[in-house]
Amino acid sequence: MVFVAGHFGEWLQGRLGPGGPVALVTLACPVRGVRATLETGAPPGLDRPDGLLDACRARRFLAALGRPLPGRVRLAADLPPGGGAGMSTAALVALARLLGAEEERVAAACLSAEGATDPLMRAAPDAVLWAPRRAVALRALPRPPVAEIVGGFLGRPEPTDPADTRFPDIADLAEDWAATLAPDRLRLPARLRDAPGRRQAQDHRGGGDAGTISADRLARLARIASASALRTTALRGPGNDPTAALAARLGALGHARAHTGSARALIFPPGGVPAGAEAALRGAGYACVLRFRTGAT
Numbered sequence: 001m002v003f004v005a006g007h008f009g010e011w012l013q014g015r016l017g018p019g020g021p022v023a024l025v026t027l028a029c030p031v032r033g034v035r036a037t038l039e040t041g042a043p044p045g046l047d048r049p050d051g052l053l054d055a056c057r058a059r060r061f062l063a064a065l066g067r068p069l070p071g072r073v074r075l076a077a078d079l080p081p082g083g084g085a086g087m088s089t090a091a092l093v094a095l096a097r098l099l100g101a102e103e104e105r106v107a108a109a110c111l112s113a114e115g116a117t118d119p120l121m122r123a124a125p126d127a128v129l130w131a132p133r134r135a136v137a138l139r140a141l142p143r144p145p146v147a148e149i150v151g152g153f154l155g156r157p158e159p160t161d162p163a164d165t166r167f168p169d170i171a172d173l174a175e176d177w178a179a180t181l182a183p184d185r186l187r188l189p190a191r192l193r194d195a196p197g198r199r200q201a202q203d204h205r206g207g208g209d210a211g212t213i214s215a216d217r218l219a220r221l222a223r224i225a226s227a228s229a230l231r232t233t234a235l236r237g238p239g240n241d242p243t244a245a246l247a248a249r250l251g252a253l254g255h256a257r258a259h260t261g262s263a264r265a266l267i268f269p270p271g272g273v274p275a276g277a278e279a280a281l282r283g284a285g286y287a288c289v290l291r292f293r294t295g296a297t
Contacts, residue, residue, distance in 0.1 A: 004094040005033040006079060006086035007118060007125060008151050008265050008294075009258035011144065011221065012177060012228035014170030021131045022165055023138055025177060026086070026119055027149070027225075027256055027265060028126045031292045032078040034087055036094035042072035051081040051157070053091045057113040061092055064109035067099040079288060082157030084261020089118040096121075111135035115162025126295070129174060133162060142181040143296035144221050145214040147253075150277045151265035152286025155238065160260045167259065168231035173224050180220045215269060218295075222254030222267040229257040242284050250277050 006029050013024035034052075046058055052075060062068065073095060079085040089110055096106045103121070110117040116132045119125040126144060128137035226244070233241050236259075243264045247255040251274060252266040264286065266277070270293065281289045 002036045002094045002098045003033055004036075004090040004097070004120060005030045006090045006120065008032075008149060008292075009084050009256050009261065009263040010228070011126070011225045011256055012170055012173050013259035014167040014173070014228060014231065015165065016138075016169075016171045016174060018169055020169075020171065021138070022116075022133055022167055023129050023131055023170070023174060024259070025129060025141070025174075026125045028124075028294050029085065029149075029292055030294070032085065032290065034078070034090040034094045035076045036091070036098040037074045037076075038070070038098055039072040039074070040070060044069040045072050046075070047072065048075040048091065049077055049081065051159075052077050052087060053095075057092075058095075061095070061109055061113035064112040065096055065099065065101045065105060067096075067101055070099070073098065080153060080157055082159040082261065083153045083288075084158070084258020084263040086118045086120050088114060088159075089120045092117075093121045107135040114160075116160050129178070132160075133165075139178065141178060142183070144181065144294070145218045146270050146293055146295040146297060147218055147222070148268040148270050148273050148291070148293055149265045150252075150268065150273055150281060150289070150291045151263060152281045152289040153262040154241065154243065154264050154286055155262045158258075158261050164260065166235065168228075168235050170228055170231065173228050176224050177221065180217055180224070218267075218269060219253050222252070224254075225256040225267060226254035228259075229255055232257065232259045246280065246284055250274055250280060 007026040008029040009027050011025040011027050016023050075091050077087040081087045092110045106121045117135050119130040129139040131138050243255045247266050254267045256265040278289045
């Protein structure tokens, strides 16, 4: 059995300049993903949930890898396909690893099958600024500090259209993200000072300067994520998205979203999730509510 973790939307996603490439920093979700199993001796075939991996994409992927199916492969996804949780890419990566494909070929094969792919084949998916329609890392980044996420799915699935580039310009947010994570850049950029939630992050930090720096960084990153989510919601909808208001009501540091897809996430410092947060999301209509930790440990 092979397990490949998904993600839960993105910390940020958009165009790097009005005519620039679509780029993102994924919000890694280590506790949900896709499992692939192989029944050797059975006739070759592929069993998978509806919407996870259609026959045409599977054929393109296997051709790109140069690997046939040696038996019956079964794929099982923890989260709904098309929700912005990376299940389609995780399924491809799990299939590739089950078949023993060379790791250096996986990203290009995913791109050939999907046309837009998440960085889930990487050891640290959230440690790059990723170009999903080129399947390349545009920039190496430190991983974000540990955060606690409470999230769910708002509305129907929205599978990614590789031809869709209608995203807001996030060039400034990408630079702020990199500057916030830079080891030698501890002074806040002016637009990130007094980030909402900084006080809560500091209340839950570890002891010493390292804990203070990590807490401050998480608060700033949550503000950047919120700005990215709000820009996408303003451009693409939905107009009645309650995520920002819910984040404020629950005292979250910020919120994130699948920029294509229905996944929504509230960002808290470790140990900072208030009682009843999951129930509040369910009451607001979010489905498949979950809680997990993400970021560097």
